[in-house]
Amino acid sequence: MERAHCIEVIYPELEEALVVTIMGASAQELYNLGHRENFFYLQHAMGLASSIGLGLALHLPDERVVVFDGDGSVLMNLGTFATLARYRPDNLIHIVFDNGSLLSTGGFESHTTSGITDLAAMARGAGIPHVITIDSTLRFGEAYVEAVERRELSVIVAKVDAVGPDDYGMDLHLSENAFRFARHIRERKLSRGATAG
Numbered sequence: 244m245e246r247a248h249c250i251e252v253i254y255p256e257l258e259e260a261l262v263v264t265i266m267g268a269s270a271q272e273l274y275n276l277g278h279r280e281n282f283f284y285l286q287h288a289m290g291l292a293s294s295i296g297l298g299l300a301l302h303l304p305d306e307r308v309v310v311f312d313g314d315g316s317v318l319m320n321l322g323t324f325a326t327l328a329r330y331r332p333d334n335l336i337h338i339v340f341d342n343g344s345l346l347s348t349g350g351f352e353s354h355t356t357s358g359i360t361d362l363a364a365m366a367r368g369a370g371i372p373h374v375i376t377i378d379s380t381l382r383f384g385e386a387y388v389e390a391v392e393r394r395e396l397s398v399i400v401a402k403v404d405a406v407g408p409d410d411y412g413m414d415l416h417l418s419e420n421a422f423r424f425a426r427h428i429r430e431r432k433l434s435r436g437a438t439a440g
Contacts, residue, residue, distance in 0.1 A: 290319035
């Protein structure tokens, strides 16, 4: 299955979430579907999307936070699984697109290519309560819906092909994206406060 198809399947469901992506293909494929102010593309910071997602989830417990990660990025920050399990935010869904490749940085094979390194097993071993490995687009969509309904920390490892977008290019720089994303969060908090009052 292809990562772009997986993202497309859940794209309509992401409107009410705060979404953080790693650099490269995941970011570009989400952007190509249509940018929303609740999307933050973490460009030039490989391995840290899950850390930012954790911070958002802990600071904003009323928001659903979704992280699009990759095998290469998770392998650069393996401590993230243990940290997620320690704090266990029930509003965080961590999606790891495992293509066995460092696609965005040259296409070199990652450690998951051989089948020896199992990211789902690592997540379970770290203590994450709900971990699933997916290899079909339909099941991916179902697993995402189940994670939303469960409302407990979940990791979805999606085994995808090592293919990416035809070209890379966003008309949105990191600093502008960060400013607009933060403003969007502030406006949502204000709107919810007004509704509650």
